[in-house]
Amino acid sequence: MKATTLLTRQHRKVEGIFKKLENGRVDPLPLLDELSNDLAAHMAIEQEIFYPAVKAVDEDLILEAFEEHSLAELALKRLLGTDPSDPSFKARVVATKELIEHHVEEEEEDLFPKVEKKLGEERLLELGKAMKVRFDQVVEAGFDAAVPKGFAKTSADVTKPRAKATSKTAKAA
Template structure:
């Protein structure tokens, strides 16, 4: 499966989990935990594998994506710390969902088409296989492991710092 197709499939899964959470027909705790695990694992493979592999194609979109991940992660942490009985729970679900929808729309309409145009099918499939294996590993680790504690540090900050450093080192060598 192509890397972009894998990410789109994961986007649909997250959308489905949001619908379940918003419906109120089931216990929100396990749905929220699954959503947190899916989002944390998805963001990890984008930040650590996909974005570095395609950063030269749409660097402005990649930089914005890191920022969107950081904001979404903060919204996710706030949601996870909120009881489903709290009056703000539904508002926090809606806010996180809207952040994710915006991010998904930009990736699927702007980034993925550019990546598919610039990267050959074989490379996209290799990247997809690697990302699928990494996703399964990250999913097994769980969001508690993947999301840094506190509100001052996000996994997006850590991953984007690594890209900036490699970019700076490359510029210094040139």
């Protein structure tokens, strides 16, 4: 599957989980678990593989994406630390969803079309394959293993310098 198709499908899945959380008709705890694992893995494959590979398409957009991931991760941590009976729980679900919605919109309407224009089908398939393998690994390991503890640093902060090095190596090769 093409990298952009894989990421778009994952976006739809996350939207579905948010919808269920907002409805409030099912136990939120398993949903939060699924949401956090999916989002940690989705952000990991973008930060570690996809963004470095497509950075040349629009460097500013990629830097912005790393920042938006940081904010989404912090919002998600606040949400995970909130008891579902807390009066602010639903508000935190909605606020986190809206942050992510905005980011997803930029990816799908701006970044992905540019990437699809610039990278060939073969390269997108190759990236998609590597990303799917890494996604499954991160989901399996879980949110806590994928993101730094506390609120001082996000997974984007940790990955960005490595992503830079990777893209330099890729350019040099």
